[in-house]
Amino acid sequence: MLTLAEAATLEAIVDRLIPPDELGPGGREAGCALFIDRQLAGPFGRSESLYLLPPFLDGTPEQGLQSPLTPAVRMRAGLAALEAHCRAAFVGRAFAALPPAGQDRLLSEIEDGTRSLAGVNARAWFDLVLQMTMEGFFADPIHGGNRQMAGWRLIGFPGARYDYRDWVERHGAAYTLPPVGIGGRPGWHDAG
Amino acid sequence: MPADALPAADVVIIGFGWSGALIAEALSAAGLGVVVLERGPYRDTASDFPPGFAPDELRYAVRHDLVVPTAQNTITFRNRVGQTALPVRQWGSFLPASGAGGGGVHWNGQTWRFRPSDFVLRSHLANAHGHDVIPSDATIQDWGVSYAELEPFYDRFEYLAGISGRAGNLRGHRQEGGNPFEGPRQRDYPTPPMRMTLAPTRFAEAARALGYHPFPQPSANLSEPYTNSLGVVIGPCSYCGFCERFGCGNYSKASPQTVLMPALRRRPNVALRTGAEVLEIARTPDGRHARGVRYVDADGIERYQRAELVILAAYTFENVRLLLLSGIGQPYDPRDGSGVVGRNYAYQTTASVQLFFDETRFNPFIGAGALGMVVDDLNAEGRDHARLGFIGGAHLAAMQSGGRPIQSRPTRPGTPRWGGAWKHAVARDYLRNVRLGASGSSLSHRGAWLDLDPTYQDRHGRRLLRMTFDFHANDLRMIQHATDRLAEIGRAMGPAEMVVNQRHGPYSVVPYQSTHNVGGAVMGPDPTTSVVNPWLQSWDVANLFVVGASSFPQNPSYNPTGTVAALALHAANAILTRYLPAPGPLVPR
Numbered sequence: 001m002l003t004l005a006e007a008a009t010l011e012a013i014v015d016r017l018i019p020p021d022e023l024g025p026g027g028r029e030a031g032c033a034l035f036i037d038r039q040l041a042g043p044f045g046r047s048e049s050l051y052l053l054p055p056f057l058d059g060t061p062e063q064g065l066q067s068p069l070t071p072a073v074r075m076r077a078g079l080a081a082l083e084a085h086c087r088a089a090f091v092g093r094a095f096a097a098l099p100p101a102g103q104d105r106l107l108s109e110i111e112d113g114t115r116s117l118a119g120v121n122a123r124a125w126f127d128l129v130l131q132m133t134m135e136g137f138f139a140d141p142i143h144g145g146n147r148q149m150a151g152w153r154l155i156g157f158p159g160a161r162y163d164y165r166d167w168v169e170r171h172g173a174a175y176t177l178p179p180v181g182i183g184g185r186p187g188w189h190d191a192g
Numbered sequence: 193m194p195a196d197a198l199p200a201a202d203v204v205i206i207g208f209g210w211s212g213a214l215i216a217e218a219l220s221a222a223g224l225g226v227v228v229l230e231r232g233p234y235r236d237t238a239s240d241f242p243p244g245f246a247p248d249e250l251r252y253a254v255r256h257d258l259v260v261p262t263a264q265n266t267i268t269f270r271n272r273v274g275q276t277a278l279p280v281r282q283w284g285s286f287l288p289a290s291g292a293g294g295g296g297v298h299w300n301g302q303t304w305r306f307r308p309s310d311f312v313l314r315s316h317l318a319n320a321h322g323h324d325v326i327p328s329d330a331t332i333q334d335w336g337v338s339y340a341e342l343e344p345f346y347d348r349f350e351y352l353a354g355i356s357g358r359a360g361n362l363r364g365h366r367q368e369g370g371n372p373f374e375g376p377r378q379r380d381y382p383t384p385p386m387r388m389t390l391a392p393t394r395f396a397e398a399a400r401a402l403g404y405h406p407f408p409q410p411s412a413n414l415s416e417p418y419t420n421s422l423g424v425v426i427g428p429c430s431y432c433g434f435c436e437r438f439g440c441g442n443y444s445k446a447s448p449q450t451v452l453m454p455a456l457r458r459r460p461n462v463a464l465r466t467g468a469e470v471l472e473i474a475r476t477p478d479g480r481h482a483r484g485v486r487y488v489d490a491d492g493i494e495r496y497q498r499a500e501l502v503i504l505a506a507y508t509f510e511n512v513r514l515l516l517l518s519g520i521g522q523p524y525d526p527r528d529g530s531g532v533v534g535r536n537y538a539y540q541t542t543a544s545v546q547l548f549f550d551e552t553r554f555n556p557f558i559g560a561g562a563l564g565m566v567v568d569d570l571n572a573e574g575r576d577h578a579r580l581g582f583i584g585g586a587h588l589a590a591m592q593s594g595g596r597p598i599q600s601r602p603t604r605p606g607t608p609r610w611g612g613a614w615k616h617a618v619a620r621d622y623l624r625n626v627r628l629g630a631s632g633s634s635l636s637h638r639g640a641w642l643d644l645d646p647t648y649q650d651r652h653g654r655r656l657l658r659m660t661f662d663f664h665a666n667d668l669r670m671i672q673h674a675t676d677r678l679a680e681i682g683r684a685m686g687p688a689e690m691v692v693n694q695r696h697g698p699y700s701v702v703p704y705q706s707t708h709n710v711g712g713a714v715m716g717p718d719p720t721t722s723v724v725n726p727w728l729q730s731w732d733v734a735n736l737f738v739v740g741a742s743s744f745p746q747n748p749s750y751n752p753t754g755t756v757a758a759l760a761l762h763a764a765n766a767i768l769t770r771y772l773p774a775p776g777p778l779v780p781r
């Protein structure tokens with residue numbers, strides 16, 4: 001759904017939210033941006049199941065989300081606003097072209113509300129990106145992210161094994177079987 | 193009669209969750225012709241949540257695949273009078289069900305009986321501590337039914353569902369290892385308790401050392417295979433960790449699908465129509481008798497189903513809304529306390545404690561919705577909560593329901609939400625954390641009720657239900673006390689770090705708390721303070737029974753479904769043994 005330029009910005013963001021390091025792949029390699037793209041193109045991105053009848057009023061935090069804008073619209077507007085900000089503030093450079101420390105600083109400022117972006121609720125947009133990046137890192141790989149089960153391997157989650165009867169009373173034991181997803185394991189397909 | 197009216201049925205049931213399915217089973221077994229109308233889709237294990245794709249956290253737990261879309265039906269919410277209620281556009285605090293099986297498909301399966309004193313709460317408190325301990329704006333009341341009257345129906349539900357647990361009180365005799373504070377039961381649970389993982393085991397050890405009486409949570413995730421009285425076989429739980437919010441692929445979680453549907457499917461006198469959303473209960477011109485229901489079918493065509501008896505079993509919100517939209521019963525008016533429909537909405541007051549360990553692996557991915565150890569001492573009758581400045585109570589638990597990583601990967605305090613430091617923290621903490629929970633009671637009070645929203649409508653142009661609710665100060669004091677006790681147990685488990693998540697007001701519809709929404713069409717012996725009599729029969733329309741947690745006058749700390757089921761079976765029994773022989777009010781008005 002996203003354009004190549006939007007995808008490039010998003011790839012850069014997810015790789016700062018989950019950076020590659022000695023523990024394993026980052027958000028880019030794990031496919032978080034592809035995951036987000038697919039989600040935005042589907043029922044979630046279109047708010048298909050949500051009540052979207054007016055009037056839309058600003059409520060209290062306790063009353064929850066009241067925006068008529070779908071996640072797809074909010075994502076795109078935020079990415080565009082971020083790029084516009086970068087090009088103005090960093091002599092025409094795109095977010096993806098900033099050094100990692102600069103990217104982190106900008107994202108932190110948006111997260112804590114000290115940096116606004118023209119025309120969008122920057123903080124709410126950041127929360128959407130962060131939420132979807134984590135979904136992409138930890139959801140079953142059939143949804144396009146969590147490639148090679150990078151998210152699950154990082155923390156030791158065995159995935160969709162669905163049967164731990166033999167492990168219930170092995171208190172404190174290290175679980176030794178590799179993670180498996182709904183679509184199987186990487187090894188199965190490579191071998192096949 | 194409209195041209196598209198259908199052949200009349202003996203009984204029409206609105207909603208096919210536990211409430212509707214249990215009544216359908218009982219009435220069809222007696223030979224009555226039953227039509228069930230369910231707004232959501234048909235669902236069954238093999239077609240909708242087989243093991244092949246049941247464990248999809250994103251689809252079921254995050255995107256709420258089994259929950260009613262707010263586009264179809266939602267409520268509006270405000271904390272108090274003076275605010276404008278706004279629609280819940282995205283579910284959070286609770287997750288109302290839709291589809292065959294209702295919430296019975298995707299519940300945890302923590303299966304409780306309420307205590308004898310819960311059913312006589314107001315008189316019990318007044319006798320034990322004097323009227324003054326009850327806050328002046330509390331509208332708590334007695335249920336009009338006793339624990340002893342319900343006991344056979346609790347028993348029947350537990351034996352239909354195969355509940356796994358250990359008795360604490362057999363006919364008045366205390367049993368080692370069960371809940372010593374439960375009411376007397378005629379026999380033990382049909383299956384033994386679940387086997388325990390490390391976290392509940394450590395919790396129980398620490399609690400016992402502090403003088404509490406921990407016991408295994410009675411569970412609808414079955415510890416071993418079980419064949420119920422209908423001849424239906426339920427499988428053993430595999431501790432898969434994809435339980436609450438998910439359907440069970442192993443046929444091991446008690447649900448209408450696993451417990452009742454195989455038997456119902458063979459009965460020619462039961463028809464389940466899915467995609468059928470009821471709009472209104474139609475009555476005779478004098479308003480005293482229900483003639484049937486109007487509904488929209490799966491093709492969007494409006495239909496009329498006539499019936500001799502109408503059972504409203506559409507969960508708390510739609511039970512109350514359909515009464516209000518149909519003009520049955522006097523709506524509650526919070527200004528002077530008159531009226532009954534919508535009165536006494538209550539919830540659950542919850543809090544938690546998070547523990548982090550340096551070395552010990554707790555393997556949180558092993559889990560089941562009702563796997564855990566519980567402490568019920570704080571609810572116990574001997575405790576003088578009035579002296580502590582509140583009434584009500586809570587139970588404390590270490591439940592291990594599955595560490596699904598999109599939603600459950602806590603990190604220690606001070607950890608950023610993203611970046612390299614977060615990554616290191618989550619890699620360290622995921623396997624080595626334990627969550628403890630406190631689930632507390634909820635008072636009904638003058639400031640909490642349900643009515644029709646003045647502004648917002650559903651897609652058919654019918655007014656949405658409006659909730660006005662905030663935690664009563666009594667309940668916040670109660671849960672603070674319980675959470676402090678929970679933290680003492682947590683500390684005794686020896687964590688490296690601990691975070692205490694006290695519950696503060698105002699109530700918010702955003703974070704998940706529980707789908708234990710109760711009241712609004714409450715039961716009782718007095719028609720000026722209840723919508724239905726002790727057999728759940730409408731005071732206004734004798735051939736209408738309103739079934740579900742909407743009948744609870746207030747909420748004890750326990751999960752509701754065991755009591756919802758017992759009340760449904762109690763009502764079905766009254767229909768068969770009292771109502772049908774002499775149709776009319778079971779209690780004179």
Ligand SMILES: Cc1cc2nc3c(=O)[nH]c(=O)nc-3n(C[C@H](O)[C@H](O)[C@H](O)COP(=O)(O)OP(=O)(O)OC[C@H]3O[C@@H](n4cnc5c(N)ncnc54)[C@H](O)[C@@H]3O)c2cc1C
Binds near residue numbers: 437
């Ligand atoms: C995640 C989760 C975990 C839970 N865990 C527990 C637990 O551990 N222990 C416990 O005791 N309880 C638990 N509960 C609560 C439990 O699910 C409910 O108490 C129980 O399912 C209520 O049964 P019911 O039949 O009264 O209502 P429901 O199951 O909600 O069924 C009502 C049915 O009516 C249908 N309906 C509504 N309106 C209409 C209409 N207008 N026309 C036609 N049909 C309609 C709905 O689609 C639904 O299928 C949990 C709930 C959730 C969501």
Ligand code: SF4
Binds near residue numbers: 430
């Ligand atoms: S934990 Fe047990 S009961 Fe729950 S879904 Fe998994 S196998 Fe079924």
